[in-house]
Amino acid sequence: MINAILVFNNHGKPRLVRFYRHLAEEAQQQILRDTFHMVLRRDEHVCNFLECGSLFGSPDCKLIYRHYATLYFVFCVDSSESELGILDLIQVFVETLDKCFENVCELDLIFHMDKVHYILQEVVIGGMVLETNMNEIVAQAEAQSKLEKAEVSGSVWGLERGAQGGLSAAPSRAVSAVKNINLPEIPRNINIGDINIKVPNLSQFM
Numbered sequence: 001m002i003n004a005i006l007v008f009n010n011h012g013k014p015r016l017v018r019f020y021r022h023l024a025e026e027a028q029q030q031i032l033r034d035t036f037h038m039v040l041r042r043d044e045h046v047c048n049f050l051e052c053g054s055l056f057g058s059p060d061c062k063l064i065y066r067h068y069a070t071l072y073f074v075f076c077v078d079s080s081e082s083e084l085g086i087l088d089l090i091q092v093f094v095e096t097l098d099k100c101f102e103n104v105c106e107l108d109l110i111f112h113m114d115k116v117h118y119i120l121q122e123v124v125i126g127g128m129v130l131e132t133n134m135n136e137i138v139a140q141a142e143a144q145s146k147l148e149k150a151e152v153s154g155s156v157w158g159l160e161r162g163a164q165g166g167l168s169a170a171p172s173r174a175v176s177a178v179k180n181i182n183l184p185e186i187p188r189n190i191n192i193g194d195i196n197i198k199v200p201n202l203s204q205f206m
Contacts, residue, residue, distance in 0.1 A: 001127045002086075003056055004031065004076040005120065007109065012036040015071065015109040016116060020127030021056070031055050031076075039065055039072055049083045052076065066090045070106050089132060093123050096137045118144055 007016035014032055023031070034055055042050070049064040060079035064086040065072055073090050075081075096119055097104040101112070109116050122137045124130060131137055 001080060002075055002077050002124055002129070003061065003127065005124065006032060006035055006072075006074040006076070008032070008036055008072055008074075009070050009106055010072075012040075015106060016113075016120070018117075018120060018124075020124075035063060035074055035076070036072075038063065039067075039074060048087060064090070066094070068094055071109075089123070089129060092132055092134050092137075093120070096123070096134050096141075099134070099138050100141050115141070115145070 001020070003019070003021050005016065005018045005020075006014065008014045012033070017028070017032065019028055035052070038050065038052065044067075048066060049062055051061075052063045053059040053061050055061060055063075055076065058078065061076060062079075062083070063074055063076055064081075064083055065074040066087065067073075073094060075086050075090060077086055094104075097108070097116065100115070100119060101108040119137060119141050122131055122140050
């Protein structure tokens with residue numbers, strides 16, 4: 001089982017954190033710090049996995065990682081997982097990100113965190129490997145992006161239609177409201193002494 005997936009840069013700043021075991025916030029932060037220091041001390045020419053029983057309090061826990069440019073991709077797993085299998089899985093995950101973002105970089109993980117998490121969920125869910133076919137993962141990610149764009153476009157279109165309908169209908173609604181006002185009958189002729197005032201019929205203007 002995969003206990004956690006951690007991605008941090010060369011300075012230890014976390015860019016993607018996903019724990020599949022319930023841990024307190026302080027414990028998660030401590031695991032992040034310890035993992036970074038353990039991986040950073042590793043020589044570039046040694047193997048990419050090491051024992052880390054002290055991190056999760058389990059003797060069969062190990063770290064499997066890959067270093068790409070400014071980022072470390074680290075999978076914390078138990079003994080049921082194959083080291084080489086997880087190395088391949090990390091490669092699939094990174095290549096999928098690279099394909100979805102067209103030459104992925106650290107900034108993509110910062111500014112498109114929701115999409116990165118969605119891609120990760122296509123690969124691993126609940127600590128179990130779900131999909132390893134990169135083409136299938138990319139297809140699902142693209143379908144999700146199209147769905148989100150369609151929803152946003154539909155919402156904007158609906159708001160614009162509502163605004164236009166409200167503005168264009170305002171004059172006719174105002175005239176209708178005036179017509180429906182029940183005014184008392186206005187006398188047509190007003191006599192004040194010798195002065196005779198003829199009141200025009202206002203209904204012809206409505």
